[in-house]
Amino acid sequence: MFAVQYHRYGGSEVLRVEEAVEPHAGPGQVRIAVRATGVTPADWYLRSGMLRSVATVGFPHIPGMDAAGIVDEVGEGVTGTAVGDAVFGLVPFADLGGGAAQYAVLEAWAPKPRSWSFEEAGGAAGNIDTATRVLEALAAAEGMTLLIEGAAGGVGTMTAQLARARGLTVIGTASEGNHGFLQQLGVIPVTYGAGLADRLAPLAPHGVDVVLDAAGKGSLAELVAIAGGPHRVVTIADFDADRHGVRYSRSEAGQSPGWAGLPRAADLADQGRLTVPLHAVFPLEEAAAAHDMSATGHARGKIVISVP
Ligand SMILES: NC(=O)c1ccc[n+]([C@@H]2O[C@H](COP(=O)([O-])OP(=O)(O)OC[C@H]3O[C@@H](n4cnc5c(N)ncnc54)[C@H](OP(=O)(O)O)[C@@H]3O)[C@@H](O)[C@H]2O)c1
Incomplete structure (x- = not known):
């Protein structure tokens, strides 16, 4: 071949x-x-x-x-x-x-x-696996607000849509050129970088319940403060997670909790709810x-x- x-x-x-x-x-x-x-x-x-x-x-x-x-x-x-x-x-x-x-x-x-x-x-499939694993780890449930650091990439766009399908409100960081793109996915966009907590305040008046760091750009300390504790944050990209008490989620050999997400995602796609x-x-x-x-x-x- x-x-x-x-x-x-x-x-x-x-x-x-x-x-x-x-x-x-x-x-x-x-x-x-x-x-x-x-x-x-x-x-x-x-x-x-x-x-x-x-x-x-x-x-x-x-x-x-x-x-x-x-x-x-x-x-x-x-x-x-x-x-x-x-x-x-x-x-x-x-x-x-x-x-x-x-x-x-x-x-x-x-x-x-x-x-x-x-x-x-x-x-x-890879992003569905990761997104499903992360949403399970965060016990993401209807009515919660999820912040995704790095929402415009492969993992971010998939996690945002699967979270929306579970009934969460999703706020996502991206460069300004990607804000319209995120809005089309039902995500409230915000610019990443220093001062994120201040920019979030008017967007999430009741606070942020859970956070996915899908960027790994050194913002974990601020993300933990925004979430109100390290147990509310999961990173897939920052190898410094331990130092912040944050869980690092990665694929493991063998049956993954993310595999169950594949048929569910296919159903959502056929309903026109996942792109x-x-x-x-x-x-x-x-x-x-x-x-x-x-x-x-x-x-x-x-x-x-x-x-x-
Ligand atoms: N542990 C796991 O299971 C797992 C699985 C998959 C991926 N990952 C890791 O997760 C990360 C994301 O993967 P991906 O496939 O989504 O990558 P990707 O598709 O390349 O996405 C990159 C995104 O990062 C955003 N970005 C760049 N600088 C940023 C910053 N300072 N703050 C916030 N966002 C920023 C970009 O948005 P702008 O263009 O708007 O800047 C871009 O949309 C990678 O490090 C990857 O290795 C881990």
């Missing part, structure tokens, strides 16, 4: 489209003919080698942690999914990637919503440009690679 691979850590120039070893569906897995795969900051963190002390990859390595496509192999024990089904889902966590290829294995998946293109579905705003779609041979764009840190929604 063809795939994007790299054989050593480095800049995006290490990415090559070349022949690769085909994966096959193991027990409880499906294999898909990939139509699209998402690009997440972890793809280029891993590729650069900056995570090698905590997460090594085997070489050659295929990036892409989620994907959408057509099922072409069904593993032992799988029920309810058949060859030919259009699905979207998560590439096995233990492999830390593999979506940017002709074929990929999924360990958790749901039917592709009819209302989403393959590109939209290909970039959805995957795309920042850009790159063809497979331009995977390096997709990684470089993600590394600018200013995606408005999701960056996706389409697979021919």
Whole structure:
């Protein structure tokens, strides 16, 4: 099969489209003919080698942690999914990637919503998993107000919409150019940076109940003060979480609480209540440009690679 691979850590120039070893569906897995795969900051963190002390990859390595496509192999024990089904889902966590290829294995998946293109579905599963895990950790419930630091990116846009669907009020930080975009998603926008608490006061007169830090830009002390305690804050991006008494949420190998979010999100999408705003779609041979764009840190929604 063809795939994007790299054989050593480095800049995006290490990415090559070349022949690769085909994966096959193991027990409880499906294999898909990939139509699209998402690009997440972890793809280029891993590729650069900056995570090698905590997460090594085997070489050659295929990036892409989620994907959408057509099922072409069904593993032992799988029920309810058949060859030919259009699905979207998560590439096995233990492999830390593999979506940017002709074929990929999924360990958790749901039917592709009819209302989403393959590109939209290909970039959805990772952020649904993360958003669901975070909303559960925060015990986010109807009537609460959620503040998302870094609301305009892939995780932020997904978390905001899933929180709105649960009946929360969502306030999200972004640069001013993204405020109209957030409003279209039902989010009350506010500019990030020093003085956030003052800017929030008129937007959340009854205060903020829970906070997701999806930016990791060193604002945890202020976010804890805004929330009224560290137990009301979860970060997915600040490795300094411990020092602030804040929970750091990350994917773990094995069944994730986020997996249950996939079919629920598909239902919401089919009801027209969940979108995957795309920042850009790159063809497979331009995977390096997709990684470089993600590394600018200013995606408005999701960056996706389409697979021919
Ligand atoms: N632990 C986990 O499970 C997990 C899972 C997924 C992602 N992550 C991490 O979470 C972070 C976000 O991921 P992502 O996929 O959403 O990234 P992304 O799509 O690249 O989004 C980046 C967003 O960050 C915003 N931003 C930039 N500087 C900011 C600042 N100082 N304050 C607030 N927002 C700022 C940008 O908004 P503007 O353009 O408006 O500035 C942009 O929309 C990354 O660090 C990623 O590695 C962790």
